[in-house]
Amino acid sequence: MQLSQLSTQGFRNLSSDPVSFGTGVTLITGENAQGKTNLLEAVALVCGQRSFRGAPASAMANDGERFSICASLEHRAGAERIALTWSRESGRAFYRGEKAAGFREISGICPAVFLSPEHRELVGGPPAVRRRFLDRLVLGWKPAAGDDQARYATALKERNVLLSRLRHGRAVAEGELEAWTEELCAAGSILRRHRRAALSIWEREFADLARQAGDEYATIHARYAAEGSSPDTSDDDNAVDGYKELREACERLRALEKRRGYSLAGPHRDDLVWTRRGKALSAQASAGEILRTAALAKLAEWSAVAKATEEPPLFAADDFDAGLSAGWAEELFDALPPATTVLLTTSSSAARWGRRVHGVLEVTGGAARTRGILRAVEA
Numbered sequence: 001m002q003l004s005q006l007s008t009q010g011f012r013n014l015s016s017d018p019v020s021f022g023t024g025v026t027l028i029t030g031e032n033a034q035g036k037t038n039l040l041e042a043v044a045l046v047c048g049q050r051s052f053r054g055a056p057a058s059a060m061a062n063d064g065e066r067f068s069i070c071a072s073l074e075h076r077a078g079a080e081r082i083a084l085t086w087s088r089e090s091g092r093a094f095y096r097g098e099k100a101a102g103f104r105e106i107s108g109i110c111p112a113v114f115l116s117p118e119h120r121e122l123v124g125g126p127p128a129v130r131r132r133f134l135d136r137l138v139l140g141w142k143p144a145a146g147d148d149q150a151r152y153a154t155a156l157k158e159r160n161v162l163l164s165r166l167r168h169g170r171a172v173a174e175g176e177l178e179a180w181t182e183e184l185c186a187a188g189s190i191l192r193r194h195r196r197a198a199l200s201i202w203e204r205e206f207a208d209l210a211r212q213a214g215d216e217y218a219t220i221h222a223r224y225a226a227e228g229s230s231p232d233t234s235d236d237d238n239a240v241d242g243y244k245e246l247r248e249a250c251e252r253l254r255a256l257e258k259r260r261g262y263s264l265a266g267p268h269r270d271d272l273v274w275t276r277r278g279k280a281l282s283a284q285a286s287a288g289e290i291l292r293t294a295a296l297a298k299l300a301e302w303s304a305v306a307k308a309t310e311e312p313p314l315f316a317a318d319d320f321d322a323g324l325s326a327g328w329a330e331e332l333f334d335a336l337p338p339a340t341t342v343l344l345t346t347s348s349s350a351a352r353w354g355r356r357v358h359g360v361l362e363v364t365g366g367a368a369r370t371r372g373i374l375r376a377v378e379a
Contacts, residue, residue: 001073001074001075001109001110001111001112001311001312001313001314001340001341002021002023002073002074002075002314002340002341003021003043003071003072003073003314003341003343004020004021004072004073004074005018005019005020005021005071005072006018006019006021006039006042006043006046006069006070006071006072007019007069007070007071008042008067008068008069008070009067009068009069010061010062010063010065010066010067010068011038011042011060011061011062011067011068011069012035012038012041012042012060012062012366013035013038013062013365013366014035014038014039014042014366014367015365015366015367015368017367017368019039019361019368020370021341021343021359021361022358022359023340023341023358024340024341024342024357024358024359025336025342025344025356025357025358025359026341026342026343026344026357026358026359026360026361027344027346027350027353027354027357027359027360027361028040028343028344028345028346028360028361028362028363028368029345029346029347029348029349029350029360029361029362029363029371030347030362030363030364031347031364032347034363034364034365034366035363035365035366035367035368036318036345036346036347036363037053037116037318037319037345038366039345039363039368040052040114040116040316040318040343040345041053041055041060042069043071043112043314043316043343044112044114044316045060045069045084046069046070046071046082046083046084046106046110047071047106047107047110047111047112047314048094048103048104048105048106048107048110049107049112049114049136050132052114052116052118052119052318053116053118054118057086057091057092058088060086061086061088064088065087065088066085066086066087066088067085067086068083068084068085068086069083069084070082070083071083071110073110075109075110075311076310076311077109080096080097080109081096081097082094082095082096082097082101082106082109082110083095084106094106096109103146104139104143104144104146104147105143107139107140107143107146108143108144108309110314111140111305111306111309111311111312111313111314112313112314112315112316113140113298113301113302113305113313113314113315113316114298114316114317114318115294115295115298115299115315115316115317115318115320116317116318116319117291117318117319117322117323119133119294119295119297119298120287120290120291120294122272122274122293122294122297123274123281123282123285123290123293123294124282124290127269127270127271127272130271130272131267131268131270131271131272133272133297133301134195134198134199134224134270134272135149135195136301137195137198137199137202137301137304137305138194138195138198140198140301140304140305140308140309140313141197141198141201141304141305141308141309142194142197142198142308145194148187148190148191148194149191149194151183151187151190152184152187152188152190152191152266152267152268155180155183155184155187155188156184156263156266156268158180158183159177159180159181159183159184159263160261160262160263162176162177162180163177163257163258163260163261163262163263164261164262166258166261167258167259167260167261168261181247181250181254184246184250184263184266185243185246185247185250185266186243188242188246188266188267189242189243189246191267192224192226192242192246192267192270193242195224195267195270196224198304198308199222199224199272201304201307201308202300202301202304203222204304205299205300205301205303205304205307206222206296206297206300209296209299209300209303209335210296212335213292213296213331216276216289217289217292217293217296219276219277220274220275220276220281220293221274221275221276222272222273222274222275222297223272223273223275224270224271224272224273225270225271225272225273226242226245226267226270227249227264227265227266227267227269227270227271246265246266249265249266250263250265250266252265253265274293281293287323288323288324288325288328291323291324292324292328295317295332298317299335299336299337302315302337302339303337306337312337312338312339312340313339314339314340314341314342314343315336315337315339315341315342315343316342316343316344317332317343317344317345318345319345319346319347320332320344320345320346321346321348321353322346322347333353333356344357350362350371359371
């Protein structure tokens with residue numbers, strides 16, 4: 001997928017002037033707080049993703065009320081124009097040409113992978129970060145699985161409402177909790193199968209990249225840990241009878257759930273466990289190793305999605321060289337995927353990396369200006 005142009009209205013500090021992108025690697029430079037990250041964030045949103053900074057929509061609207069983002073792109077099916085609008089009154093809406101579209105449809109035609117400094121939490125941060133990574137991986141691998149993600153989210157929300165009522169001594173219609181428990185278990189077992197299937201593709205790509213990165217990375221592994229699963233049961237066994245196991249977990253925990261007022265078993269409690277030589281990676285890795293592992297994880301995500309969809313995703317990295325040694329930053333360039341559009345933001349001088357890129361954009365006060373190619377890209 002190639003992004004050729006982007007324009008915004010009312011989005012953070014960005015100018016409304018269109019920004020054009022060439023093919024290959026585009027370096028986005030500028031001082032801090034000028035809008036480099038905002039530009040990548042706008043690209044992520046119009047591609048059907050959430051803010052990689054975890055920002056709410058109201059914080060991204062410069063008046064707190066509304067914004068819009070439009071993009072022109074090319075993919076296997078031809079040229080497209082897509083748009084995203086958000087307002088406090090109406091929420092989020094996507095458009096494909098002049099017709100309304102869902103975010104899963106947009107995700108399917110605009111595959112994209114983003115790497116930011118926040119992704120170091122993939123290793124040492126809260127489990128919710130890793131669950132988002134897994135579900136983003138699922139959507140990239142199989143956009144239609146978004147319907148199953150939405151189904152589970154609905155079941156979880158409705159079941160939690162009932163459990164909260166019971167916790168506060170309020171009446172619940174007979175059979176209602178049982179019905180939503182059944183739905184949660186059915187949808188949850190499907191969601192877990194999706195996660196494991198996507199993760200198995202990702203694992204192969206990650207293992208190849210980790211071996212190339214050196215011995216300390218070659219021994220890193222990520223295992224899917226399902227909440228409520230028996231610790232001596234393999235992932236394959238869990239995948240075969242996931243519904244039964246989730247159902248048993250709900251029955252076992254139901255009394256405690258009623259006291260606490262929320263669901264305690266299911267994919268919303270699962271995790272991705274990182275280890276090196278059998279020990280927790282976060283307890284032994286340096287800050288640089290954690291950041292590098294996160295970068296390898298996102299590069300592997302790009303490869304997994306590209307192979308599954310046969311549509312090379314856009315790849316973007318925010319502050320790509322922040323916290324990295326000069327040697328690893330160079331290696332990251334060497335490992336960049338063969339995407340048609342690669343966007344890299346940096347606070348470093350354009351001259352430092354100009355020899356490795358195809359074009360340069362300089363962002364000042366929210367406006368992006370093309371600075372062209374500093375010199376030919378080295379072979």
